[in-house]
Amino acid sequence: MAFLTTRLMQRASLFLSFGGLVTSFITFFLPLWKTLNSDLNEMENWYEGLWHICIFTEEVGLHCKAFESFLALPVDKLVSRVLMFVSIGTGSLGVLAAFFGLDGVKPFTGQKRAKRGLLIMGGVLSWVSGLTTLAPVSLVAYVTVVEFWDENIPDVVPRWEFGEAMFSGWISGLLLVVGGSFLFVAVCMGDHKAEKEARTSLPEEIPRTLHYLKTEVL
Template identity: 60%
Template structure:
């Protein structure tokens, strides 16, 4: 008994990829990539993302300020912005392309090969989206670690640490890669498990024979 059909794998792939795309889109614009808590004033928490620097105070609340000049941004932030936009675009395209390759979507007679190619293209785009999500997140994490352990910075100076957005970015990138992999698996299942037809699976239909009896 087959527990996983190609149709179920396809739907699961789209669901996982869609979840990864939503998380990627949300955390791209949130200032939760890095966090800082000054030991001299524990009532203040600083947050930084790709677009804003925010400070949270118990009495005032959350206040954010956008970066003034694009050209003055650090190189890791500038590259991360570009890659995250590219990730969102490719992730959206992967869902659209893979949708038209699903079983049950009618593209016309004799379009089964085209639907398989659309599924493969959707898987490739989902992989690209996942990789372009994992790379900037990992790069920002690497820069944060290097700056945290920099011996040239005095110990009294507060250091940036990992924010919740970095962990969300790693999960979303993995979701996109896993979703693309599921699309490839679904294509392989289609090739090895072609749809069964009544003529090939059960043979010619036989009409039942009845014996006519008379009651005396």
């Protein structure tokens, strides 16, 4: 696997982390976390996200309304908003740290220890961002499943189901975690390469020779 160089691994990890960050940002504002189709009126489709609730009809199209009160939000939506803010913030910092830690980027050129520290920081922040993306999506999914199978709710009442944004949220969280893991792999590859170069640059040990004094016995 000679093609899998340290520089290639660094750029692949940065690409995955950046892709996960962009997908997480889009998921945060999409009103497609949950969907509801009423059997009484099949022409209406309801969608709900962390910021809006929308209704789609063939006559009017898509009409969305933002949640009016922040304090009146359910606990799962309130916690999900906070975690998604943390995810986007840490993910952005992680991508920036990883970018400046890449080999070939001008800032910190020649400072291997600084670049190594930036890559490790980028990996940790990407991990935090990925976990704080997976947590709110999984929380909303758990609440949706519990409410869907709640026997106290009459069967005639429509139930919310998973929307497309939840799946994109899971994908973005996994991309961030994998990208952060690849950054750690790139750091290990760089350490191995530096150790190997240090070994080859050492001068060869001069073999010891025994010198004998030739004496004559008179």
